[in-house]
Amino acid sequence: MSLTLVIAEHDQGQVKLASFSAAAFAAQVGAPFDLLVLGSGVAATAEALRAAGARTVLVADHADLAEPLADRYAHVIAAVAKARGATLVVGAVSTFTKDVLPRAAALLDAAMVSDVIGYAGGVFRRAQYAGNALATVELEGAVKFATVRSAAFAAAAPSATPSPVEAVAVDAAALPKHATFVSREVKKSARPDATEARIIVSGGRALKNAEDFERLVGGLADTLGAAVGSSRALVDAGITPNSLQIGQTGKIVAPELYLAVGISGAIQHMAGMKDTKIIAAINKDAEAPIFEVADYGLVADVYEAVPELIQKLKK
Numbered sequence: 001m002s003l004t005l006v007i008a009e010h011d012q013g014q015v016k017l018a019s020f021s022a023a024a025f026a027a028q029v030g031a032p033f034d035l036l037v038l039g040s041g042v043a044a045t046a047e048a049l050r051a052a053g054a055r056t057v058l059v060a061d062h063a064d065l066a067e068p069l070a071d072r073y074a075h076v077i078a079a080v081a082k083a084r085g086a087t088l089v090v091g092a093v094s095t096f097t098k099d100v101l102p103r104a105a106a107l108l109d110a111a112m113v114s115d116v117i118g119y120a121g122g123v124f125r126r127a128q129y130a131g132n133a134l135a136t137v138e139l140e141g142a143v144k145f146a147t148v149r150s151a152a153f154a155a156a157a158p159s160a161t162p163s164p165v166e167a168v169a170v171d172a173a174a175l176p177k178h179a180t181f182v183s184r185e186v187k188k189s190a191r192p193d194a195t196e197a198r199i200i201v202s203g204g205r206a207l208k209n210a211e212d213f214e215r216l217v218g219g220l221a222d223t224l225g226a227a228v229g230s231s232r233a234l235v236d237a238g239i240t241p242n243s244l245q246i247g248q249t250g251k252i253v254a255p256e257l258y259l260a261v262g263i264s265g266a267i268q269h270m271a272g273m274k275d276t277k278i279i280a281a282i283n284k285d286a287e288a289p290i291f292e293v294a295d296y297g298l299v300a301d302v303y304e305a306v307p308e309l310i311q312k313l314k315k
């Protein structure tokens with residue numbers, strides 16, 4: 001019998017919305033699916049996942065899993081997949097799953113496909129070459145692993161019947177201990193994360209320094225209750241942190257509105273945001289490629305247009 005195991009992701013107990021997209025993908029596959037949450041003291045996290053439509057929410061709760069160390073998590077995922085007879089193991093595309101799932105797949109000698117955006121009859125569709133080509137992929141073997149782009153699989157409405165929760169035993173002595181958790185550095189921000197936001201205001205090389213970025217891009221984002229994003233040009237220049245980068249080598253997002261402020265629209269940037277519902281762009285160059293994909297465009301200097309926009313929106 002086929003069984004899909006969905007790996008839920010959370011940030012210090014807070015469920016990542018992308019977990020529900022991975023569950024939506026699993027529902028589309030058609031086989032029954034279980035959700036697996038790992039961590040320490042994650043009862044409330046498991047509770048939040050009961051509406052995702054899974055057959056069971058499995059909880060691997062142990063002090064040694066308090067931090068998402070890849071070798072330990074991969075070990076537990078592989079053990080649970082094996083014990084339950086999972087035929088497909090799935091997670092949403094993220095740095096967490098990039099770190100953990102290939103290791104778990106290797107432990108089971110299983111094939112893996114990443115960046116999945118479609119599925120039908122055992123065949124995966126994935127984006128490659130910065131979204132310029134779509135590949136159809138079939139995996140061999142009894143167990144398969146996949147990461148799916150949350151933008152491609154909208155979370156289903158909460159299930160009326162909450163899934164039962166079941167604890168899975170964690171054999172702490174068997175956990176690999178090659179890596180040790182040292183510390184966590186978290187940038188506190190009142191703004192939503194770009195992968196979870198309905199609106200993203202994203203800034204490019206037009207912004208000359210961090211103060212201007214914060215005042216214009218941050219200011220506009222705060223006015224709209226939006227997340228902040230950045231092109232790689234600003235990350236490379238040290239103006240914005242890597243965590244804000246949108247694109248091929250950054251985050252892949254698909255909000256309802258993406259407002260590109262002084263971004264040219266290089267293919268590597270667009271690979272990360274072109275599935276957005278509505279794209280709006282401000283750029284002083286009317287020939288900028290971003291206008292080819294933008295639903296709304298304003299040819300203007302961001303230093304003049306953005307303060308005016310903030311002022312008008314505040315009214």
Ligand SMILES: Cc1cc2nc3c(=O)[nH]c(=O)nc-3n(C[C@H](O)[C@H](O)[C@H](O)COP(=O)(O)OP(=O)(O)OC[C@H]3O[C@@H](n4cnc5c(N)ncnc54)[C@H](O)[C@@H]3O)c2cc1C
Nearest residue numbers: 204205206231232233247248249262264268269284301302
């Ligand atoms: C392997 C690889 C991976 C990459 N991955 C990524 C990625 O993940 N994300 C990413 O973003 N890039 C990525 N890049 C880099 C990408 O190719 C571009 O260099 C980058 O996206 C350009 O950023 P930008 O649009 O901010 O800058 P630019 O291309 O320099 O564009 C700046 C824009 O601002 C406009 N402008 C300037 N001043 C003003 C003003 N005052 N008012 C209004 N408009 C103004 C200009 O007209 C221009 O269109 C990658 C490149 C490679 C090779």
